[in-house]
Amino acid sequence: xxxxxxxxxxxxxNPADAEIPSxxxxxxxxxxxxxxxxxxxxxxxxxxxxxxxxxxxREEMDRAGAAEFLMPIAQPKDIWEESxxxxxxxxxxxxxxxxxxxxxxxxxxxxxxxxxxxFVKRICNSYKQLPFNLYQIQDKFRDxxxxxxxxxxxxxxxxxxxxSFDADEAGLDKSYDAMDQxxxxxxxxxxxEFTGVQADPGAIGGSASQEFMVLADQGEDAILISEDGKYAxxxxxxxxxxxxxxxxxxxxxxxxxxxxxxxxxxxxxEFFSMSANQMAKTVLYTAVLEDKEETVAVMMRGDLxxxxxxxxxxxxxxxxxxxxxxxxxKVTGAEVGFAGPIGLAEDIRVFADVTLKGMTNLLxxxxxTDYHCLDVNIGRDFKEPEFVxxxxxxxxxxxxxxxxxxxxxxxxxxxxxxxxxxxxxSEAMDATFLDQNGKRQPFVMGCYGxxxxxxxxxxxxxxxxxxxxxWPRPIAPFEVVVAILDSKKSEQVEAxxxxxxxxxxxxxDVCLDDRQMAPxxxxxxxxxxxxxxxxxxxxxxxxxMVEISERRQPDTKHDxxxxxxxxxxxSL
RNA sequence: CGGGGUGUGGCGCAGUCUGGUAGCGCACCUGCUUUGGGAGCAGGGUGUCGGAGGUUCAAAUCCUCUCACCCCGACCA
Numbered sequence: 001x002x003x004x005x006x007x008x009x010x011x012x013x014n015p016a017d018a019e020i021p022s023x024x025x026x027x028x029x030x031x032x033x034x035x036x037x038x039x040x041x042x043x044x045x046x047x048x049x050x051x052x053x054x055x056x057x058r059e060e061m062d063r064a065g066a067a068e069f070l071m072p073i074a075q076p077k078d079i080w081e082e083s084x085x086x087x088x089x090x091x092x093x094x095x096x097x098x099x100x101x102x103x104x105x106x107x108x109x110x111x112x113x114x115x116x117x118x119f120v121k122r123i124c125n126s127y128k129q130l131p132f133n134l135y136q137i138q139d140k141f142r143d144x145x146x147x148x149x150x151x152x153x154x155x156x157x158x159x160x161x162x163x164s165f166d167a168d169e170a171g172l173d174k175s176y177d178a179m180d181q182x183x184x185x186x187x188x189x190x191x192x193e194f195t196g197v198q199a200d201p202g203a204i205g206g207s208a209s210q211e212f213m214v215l216a217d218q219g220e221d222a223i224l225i226s227e228d229g230k231y232a233x234x235x236x237x238x239x240x241x242x243x244x245x246x247x248x249x250x251x252x253x254x255x256x257x258x259x260x261x262x263x264x265x266x267x268x269x270e271f272f273s274m275s276a277n278q279m280a281k282t283v284l285y286t287a288v289l290e291d292k293e294e295t296v297a298v299m300m301r302g303d304l305x306x307x308x309x310x311x312x313x314x315x316x317x318x319x320x321x322x323x324x325x326x327x328x329x330k331v332t333g334a335e336v337g338f339a340g341p342i343g344l345a346e347d348i349r350v351f352a353d354v355t356l357k358g359m360t361n362l363l364x365x366x367x368x369t370d371y372h373c374l375d376v377n378i379g380r381d382f383k384e385p386e387f388v389x390x391x392x393x394x395x396x397x398x399x400x401x402x403x404x405x406x407x408x409x410x411x412x413x414x415x416x417x418x419x420x421x422x423x424x425x426s427e428a429m430d431a432t433f434l435d436q437n438g439k440r441q442p443f444v445m446g447c448y449g450x451x452x453x454x455x456x457x458x459x460x461x462x463x464x465x466x467x468x469x470x471w472p473r474p475i476a477p478f479e480v481v482v483a484i485l486d487s488k489k490s491e492q493v494e495a496x497x498x499x500x501x502x503x504x505x506x507x508x509d510v511c512l513d514d515r516q517m518a519p520x521x522x523x524x525x526x527x528x529x530x531x532x533x534x535x536x537x538x539x540x541x542x543x544x545m546v547e548i549s550e551r552r553q554p555d556t557k558h559d560x561x562x563x564x565x566x567x568x569x570x571s572l
Numbered sequence: 573c574g575g576g577g578u579g580u581g582g583c584g585c586a587g588u589c590u591g592g593u594a595g596c597g598c599a600c601c602u603g604c605u606u607u608g609g610g611a612g613c614a615g616g617g618u619g620u621c622g623g624a625g626g627u628u629c630a631a632a633u634c635c636u637c638u639c640a641c642c643c644c645g646a647c648c649a
Binding site for chain 1: 573578582583584585597598599600606607608609610611640641642643644645646647648649
């Protein structure tokens with residue numbers, strides 16, 4: 001491709017609305033342009049990047065035995081009611097939905113479990129047809145509550161989604177492992193630094209899931225990795241080992257103390273000269289359930305935090321919010337800051353984190369303004385709550401497999417997520433096959449998502465410098481650019497054309513920068529665009545020489561004879 | 573949805589408080605010069621000042637409503 005054949009406009013200044021480097025650079029270099037919040041136009045060069053990533057994905061999916069196909073973007077409401085997800089997606093506010101001219105409700109597909117299950121149940125009736133794995137690469141639509149950072153969190157984005165169908169759990173395990181391996185190969189081939197982490201399945205559902213994270217300081221996800229590398233998990237999902245609180249001995253008699261205007265754990269620590277791990281704070285949440293709203297109380301050791309994802313899962317809630325002031329006053333009969341398990345309204349379910357189990361002589365709130373209770377004992381002073389793991393793991397905690405190994409906090413960008421769905425959708429949608437014994441069985445499903453457009457931007461987030469983008473070679477729009485420095489000099493044009501032609505016929509992924517601009521401008525522009533290898537055809541062409549350099553090492557330049565360009569590039 | 577902020581040529585911004593000819597830089601077009609790290613000179617085009625209503629002799633500027641976008645939280649590939 002000749003760069004003069006495409007409209008190309010780079011910006012000298014940073015766009016005002018871009019916060020992170022990858023977003024700024026992609027906009028500045030003209031790769032993407034915003035059409036609406038979270039909705040972007042991909043320029044010809046960007047589309048080449050996306051196609052290259054897609055091609056790597058296709059090769060690895062095909063290698064893993066999956067088959068490509070295509071499902072519709074527009075989906076009818078009824079299949080979403082069958083799976084039971086319409087209400088949840090509406091409640092989460094992420095579904096783009098619309099009515100057709102007859103008043104029938106539809107949505108733009110945020111994901112395709114419903115469609116694939118519908119497809120498969122009509123055409124697959126026998127175990128003999130199993131297993132298989134189908135995938136597509138297509139635009140997805142999610143009306144994100146807050147689109148952000150360019151392609152990182154778009155409302156329309158390109159995704160590869162795959163769905164495996166097996167006869168049993170053992171088959172699913174195999175399908176899942178194959179995808180796990182394929183994903184590792186894909187991100188390796190894209191030239192990304194990434195890690196697989198345990199994850200919470202969230203709204204998609206299912207038993208197990210793993211996320212693939214591109215490590216980046218600006219990543220939206222917090223992840224925890226053990227020092228020995230044996231454990232890695234999203235904070236939402238992570239388990240850890242924390243040191244137990246000091247033993248407070250045999251239960252002592254309950255005391256109530258006046259604590260005027262002392263509300264927070266920190267204030268209580270100071271007031272009583274106690275450490276936070278001898279207290280239990282009580283936090284009230286309002287959960288939106290399928291059929292109602294419910295206020296629940298959660299007790300957590302004072303020095304630890306509640307993991308709201310774990311709580312949401314425990315309650316099977318559609319949404320979860322901290323209770324508002326009015327609700328708190330109603331169920332505790334006290335001002336905010338004095339909630340506790342004692343004196344709480346009868347109908348409130350109380351959950352306690354497992355770290356509280358067996359602790360004695362606790363400090364808790366007692367639902368009375370300006371008072372707290374000491375030497376409180378679970379089961380004696382209030383009804384034994386349900387013990388659940390609701391704690392958020394932190395950097396510095398012990399790893400689940402070995403308390404002496406610490407967890408380290410990092411940030412990442414979720415570029416892939418694979419799930420063991422099991423029979424959640426096949427049962428809900430009555431998708432079954434006949435097994436060897438002629439018995440109906442629900443399909444055992446897996447689903448495997450990979451953000452193509454997000455992966456592209458993640459690559460930039462990991463590969464840039466002060467001058468611009470440094471594309472990893474496998475996904476660069478072109479691996480090599482041949483730049484004519486002064487397009488008015490015929491000897492430069494002729495030499496560049498020859499080199500370009502030769503490289504192209506040798507199968508090199510090359511473009512010709514035949515744009516007419518001052519040399520300094522051209523250098524800056526090419527740095528910004530980020531082609532991995534640059535061949536400059538300049539004044540040395542009179543001696544039969546051109547200059548080759550790698551974008552990653554701007555100071556290392558090689559003078560090469562015109563005939564030796566192909567060879568030199570192959571050696572880089 | 574809650575909190576904070578911004579809308580003025582393609583991009584980045586000033587002007588708004590205190591109403592009175594719509595400006596600057598970059599980009600773009602023409603010509604000449606220049607040509608190895610964001611060139612120089614000369615000339616040129618570009619705006620319903622986000623939208624609607626109102627106040628006023630007069631509105632980018634004041635008032636009301638509205639829309640869009642960005643940032644902080646819940647959501648996700």
